[in-house]
Amino acid sequence: MTGKLTRRRVLATSGTALMASGFVRSAQAAPEASRITPELIEAAKKEGKIVWYTSVDLALGEKVAKAFETKYPGMDVKVERSGAERNFQRIGQEYASKIYNCDVVNSSDAAHLIIWKRQKMLAAYVPEDVARDFPAAHKDPDGMFSSWRITLCPIAYNTKLVKAEDAPKSYADLLDPKWSGKMVKAHPGYSGTIMTATQQLSRDLGWAWFEKLARQKVMQVQSATEPPKKMVNGERAIAVDGGEYLPILMREKGDPVEIVYPTEGTPLITGPSGIMANAPNPNAARLFQAWSMTAEAQQLNIDVAGLRSAHPKTKDKPTTKKFSDIKLLREEANVVADKADEIKAQYVKFFKV
Amino acid sequence: MTAKAPRLFDVSRPVLIAVAALLAILIALPMGWLIVTSFSTKDGQATLGNFVTLFTDPSFLDPLLATLLLSVSVSVICCAVAAPMGWLVARTDMPLSRTVRTLVMASLVTPPFVGAVAWEMLAAPNSGLLNQLWRLITGAPDDEALFDIYTFEGLIFAIACYTFPYVFILVANALDRMPGELEDASSMLGARTWATARRITVPLALPTLLAGALVAFLQTLNQFGSPAILAIPAGFHTLTTKIWSLFQFPPKPELASAAALPLLVLTVALLRAQSLVLGRRGYAVLGGKYGAPRLIRLGPWRWPAVGLALFVLSLPLFLPYAALLNTAFSKVSSQLITPQTFTLHNVVFTFGELSSTLPALQNTFVLATATATVGGLLALLIAYIVARRAVVGHRVLAFLATAPLAIPGIVLGVGLFLAYTRPPLTLYGTLWILLIAFVTIELPAAYQQLGSAFHSVHPELEEAGRMLGATRLRTLKDITAPLLRSAAIATWCFVFVGVIRELSAAVILFTSETKVLSVLIFDLKESGDVGAIAVLSLTMVILTTVVIVIANRIGGSVRLTSRVAG
Numbered sequence: 071m072t073g074k075l076t077r078r079r080v081l082a083t084s085g086t087a088l089m090a091s092g093f094v095r096s097a098q099a100a101p102e103a104s105r106i107t108p109e110l111i112e113a114a115k116k117e118g119k120i121v122w123y124t125s126v127d128l129a130l131g132e133k134v135a136k137a138f139e140t141k142y143p144g145m146d147v148k149v150e151r152s153g154a155e156r157n158f159q160r161i162g163q164e165y166a167s168k169i170y171n172c173d174v175v176n177s178s179d180a181a182h183l184i185i186w187k188r189q190k191m192l193a194a195y196v197p198e199d200v201a202r203d204f205p206a207a208h209k210d211p212d213g214m215f216s217s218w219r220i221t222l223c224p225i226a227y228n229t230k231l232v233k234a235e236d237a238p239k240s241y242a243d244l245l246d247p248k249w250s251g252k253m254v255k256a257h258p259g260y261s262g263t264i265m266t267a268t269q270q271l272s273r274d275l276g277w278a279w280f281e282k283l284a285r286q287k288v289m290q291v292q293s294a295t296e297p298p299k300k301m302v303n304g305e306r307a308i309a310v311d312g313g314e315y316l317p318i319l320m321r322e323k324g325d326p327v328e329i330v331y332p333t334e335g336t337p338l339i340t341g342p343s344g345i346m347a348n349a350p351n352p353n354a355a356r357l358f359q360a361w362s363m364t365a366e367a368q369q370l371n372i373d374v375a376g377l378r379s380a381h382p383k384t385k386d387k388p389t390t391k392k393f394s395d396i397k398l399l400r401e402e403a404n405v406v407a408d409k410a411d412e413i414k415a416q417y418v419k420f421f422k423v
Numbered sequence: 424m425t426a427k428a429p430r431l432f433d434v435s436r437p438v439l440i441a442v443a444a445l446l447a448i449l450i451a452l453p454m455g456w457l458i459v460t461s462f463s464t465k466d467g468q469a470t471l472g473n474f475v476t477l478f479t480d481p482s483f484l485d486p487l488l489a490t491l492l493l494s495v496s497v498s499v500i501c502c503a504v505a506a507p508m509g510w511l512v513a514r515t516d517m518p519l520s521r522t523v524r525t526l527v528m529a530s531l532v533t534p535p536f537v538g539a540v541a542w543e544m545l546a547a548p549n550s551g552l553l554n555q556l557w558r559l560i561t562g563a564p565d566d567e568a569l570f571d572i573y574t575f576e577g578l579i580f581a582i583a584c585y586t587f588p589y590v591f592i593l594v595a596n597a598l599d600r601m602p603g604e605l606e607d608a609s610s611m612l613g614a615r616t617w618a619t620a621r622r623i624t625v626p627l628a629l630p631t632l633l634a635g636a637l638v639a640f641l642q643t644l645n646q647f648g649s650p651a652i653l654a655i656p657a658g659f660h661t662l663t664t665k666i667w668s669l670f671q672f673p674p675k676p677e678l679a680s681a682a683a684l685p686l687l688v689l690t691v692a693l694l695r696a697q698s699l700v701l702g703r704r705g706y707a708v709l710g711g712k713y714g715a716p717r718l719i720r721l722g723p724w725r726w727p728a729v730g731l732a733l734f735v736l737s738l739p740l741f742l743p744y745a746a747l748l749n750t751a752f753s754k755v756s757s758q759l760i761t762p763q764t765f766t767l768h769n770v771v772f773t774f775g776e777l778s779s780t781l782p783a784l785q786n787t788f789v790l791a792t793a794t795a796t797v798g799g800l801l802a803l804l805i806a807y808i809v810a811r812r813a814v815v816g817h818r819v820l821a822f823l824a825t826a827p828l829a830i831p832g833i834v835l836g837v838g839l840f841l842a843y844t845r846p847p848l849t850l851y852g853t854l855w856i857l858l859i860a861f862v863t864i865e866l867p868a869a870y871q872q873l874g875s876a877f878h879s880v881h882p883e884l885e886e887a888g889r890m891l892g893a894t895r896l897r898t899l900k901d902i903t904a905p906l907l908r909s910a911a912i913a914t915w916c917f918v919f920v921g922v923i924r925e926l927s928a929a930v931i932l933f934t935s936e937t938k939v940l941s942v943l944i945f946d947l948k949e950s951g952d953v954g955a956i957a958v959l960s961l962t963m964v965i966l967t968t969v970v971i972v973i974a975n976r977i978g979g980s981v982r983l984t985s986r987v988a989g
Contacts, residue, residue: 127950128777128947128952132777148778148935149778150935151946153949155672159671163844164852164934166844167852171852231565251566252566259668260949288658290655290656291951296950300550303755303757304549304550304757305549305757306549422482422485423668
């Protein structure tokens with residue numbers, strides 16, 4: 071995937087793999103778009119609560135929950151945050167034991183939605199905004215899910231510990247012995263962002279790059295939200311990976327952080343959301359899903375959480391580098407869906423944990 | 424006997440059978456599934472393949488070897504630290520020895536995984552407060568560190584900090600009980616203080632020290648939290664973290680079961696060894712009445728000794744709590760707090776915004792209360808039956824009640840997971856499965872505590888009740904129970920505390936609706952939310968301390984009661 075792309079084109083293409091694999095073409099047309107009606111709000115309020123499984127950073131997830139609770143008084147959102155891969159395992163285990171806790175699920179590994187759809191674990195529901203505004207690449211044609219968030223997985227460094235001129239420009243630069251013992255990295259067995267990024271990087275740079283990186287005494291953490299945190303507090307100079315939104319927010323706050331979009335390309339991470347077929351609070355789930363895809367909620371994701379959005383009516387943060395100026399790696403959720411175990415096994419072989 | 428047939432039907436035999444059956448199910452069901460699964464393929468075919476993998480695949484063999492090396496190192500260090508500390512406290516005129524003793528006990532309140540998190544804050548190579556201080560003093564460059572907690576040595580250290588108190592307590596108690604006459608004899612025969620210590624005191628204390636080493640070994644072997652927090656960033660697994668990782672997607676319960684069996688076998692073997700060692704200790708103290716042990720005068724070494732003891736205590740206690748407080752109330756966890764960086768944000772976030780906090784606290788509280796009550800009653804019943812030899816077969820009960828000691832938390836977690844994710848009893852996802860886990864884990868300690876309490880209530884009192892025609896249960900209720908009340912309440916508190924701290928079984932068994940405090944802290948750890956971790960850890964420790972203080976208050980009257988009854 072090369073060079074300069076407009077935001078619209080990126081958004082249109084970034085999800086293509088998601089689409090290409092995401093569904094077995096259904097005979098029926100996609101379900102009709104649903105608006106947020108007073109009846110829906112009333113029904114949701116009767117249920118009173120919603121359990122939201124997500125892998126977005128905890129503090130941001132709770133902010134989103136708070137915004138929803140403020141918009142719809144009487145609703146209570148329980149944020150169940152863990153790594154996307156961990157949530158995937160938990161939901162699988164819970165469903166195998168006929169435990170239905172989850173109402174709405176958001177995963178930073180788009181492959182999960184594909185798999186859940188194959189297993190008929192999702193309920194079709196198309197919010198009005200998704201039907202009207204979202205690019206086709208960011209919604210499932212059968213209405214099972216749509217992209218709630220988009221982010222990248224760049225490199226970031228602590229500007230107190232690394233001078234701008236010394237900073238790595240590419241993934242290849244990270245193999246320089248001078249970075250040995252100075253890097254921190256998250257785990258594809260825990261984080262969907264990292265799983266997605268690992269698939270893209272192993273495809274484009276080859277596993278040999280990971281093998282060499284593993285010899286650099288990299289500190290191994292779990293969540294994609296943690297490398298930026300370990301980097302900003304000075305524990306390690308460079309975060310090899312992690313969700314782009316955290317360093318964006320840190321930089322805004324004035325923390326000594328700079329983001330590097332590697333010359334080889336930056337992994338693109340789409341994080342779709344869907345409603346579980348066995349959601350215990352189905353109306354609340356619909357209300358939450360519909361609200362979370364509105365321009366208003368999506369703008370909140372951008373402003374408060376530093377995320378990017380598929381909603382064309384949102385405005386990017388002025389401090390965020392435009393998609394059109396970043397070389398992006400192609401996302402292939404369908405490949406991740408089929409190869410996740412292989413990717414994990416290969417990774418553990420090099421990094422030992 | 425027939426002439427004195429009780430007026431009411433004596434239910435003690437059915438009770439015995441019911442209790443024995445219950446215990447058998449509690450233990451046999453999960454362990455049975457564990458063993459069956461470890462010899463099965465994914466499709467349920469019999470195989471030895473899992474064990475072949477376990478002992479040949481480096482990704483299993485390395486954790487196994489790391490675990491053994493870790494456990495040996497920790498027990499050696501614990502003995503090396505605990506023995507002199509115990510001796511100083513019990514056998515010398517070191518000032519503040521009571522305070523030191525209390526503080527060592529207090530350090531046990533800290534769950535080891537909380538200690539590991541705190542030590543990350545202190546000794547992470549770059550952001551760790553101690554390393555920053557060291558660089559500030561020595562002017563060492565940015566990338567040099569005095570300590571690196573993310574290493575094998577770092578893990579040994581962090582575990583030893585919270586394991587040596589067990590050895591210390593054993594050693595100090597043994598030295599307390601050691602007859603002073605033997606030492607007096609030695610010095611009367613002309614031996615100097617140090618020769619006496621070397622030739623009399625040390626050999627007498629040696630069996631206890633060996634037992635302590637075994638305790639430390641077992642504690643380390645089965646520890647999950649600290650390795651999960653420190654070993655994984657360092658790039659290695661121990662057996663417990665490996666077992667846990669096998670529950671990640673795609674789950675491999677058959678390999679997890681196979682990896683759990685060595686832990687089980689080793690634990691059983693070591694407990695057996697420990698009881699042999701402790702059983703032999705009797706030879707040391709033959710003879711009539713003993714005088715109180717004679718305190719050795721340290722002379723000019725008195726204050727250096729106190730300094731040493733306080734330094735040792737700073738490792739599990741003063742430094743980690745300073746770090747936790749710093750993180751809880753500071754805007755930047757990696758910097759020392761100043762009036763400008765003081766914040767209540769973490770407290771407000773944890774209790775006001777984090778939507779998992781209150782459900783987790785509630786679950787923890789419900790489970791701790793239920794476990795303490797159910798487990799305590801069960802232990803009481805068993806202790807009574809065994810102490811009074813009420814029914815033929817009481818020994819079986821004693822064995823069953825102590826058997827869970829040999830089952831590491833994570834192994835029990837795996838076993839219960841296998842047993843209760845399938846019909847007829849699909850308990851996974853409910854608080855029941857956690858209740859079963861916690862009752863099983865806490866039963867041995869509760870039983871032992873209540874068992875010894877029963878021995879102090881003289882059977883004559885009960886016999887009097889029985890002779891007057893009361894049934895066994897009536898006697899228990901009207902005579903024994905009031906006498907045992909304080910011991911029972913103390914046991915209740917200790918079980919309560921044990922549940923609050925438990926992580927290794929809960930981490931396998933929880934679901935989003937049944938998350939407990941320890942699991943929540945562990946979850947937050949994985950995403951690096953240190954502020955909330957510090958607040959929740961301190962909350963946990965405060966809760967625990969309050970309950971222990973209450974237990975000790977009541978425990979004070981336990982002795983009183985037993986004197987009255989004796």
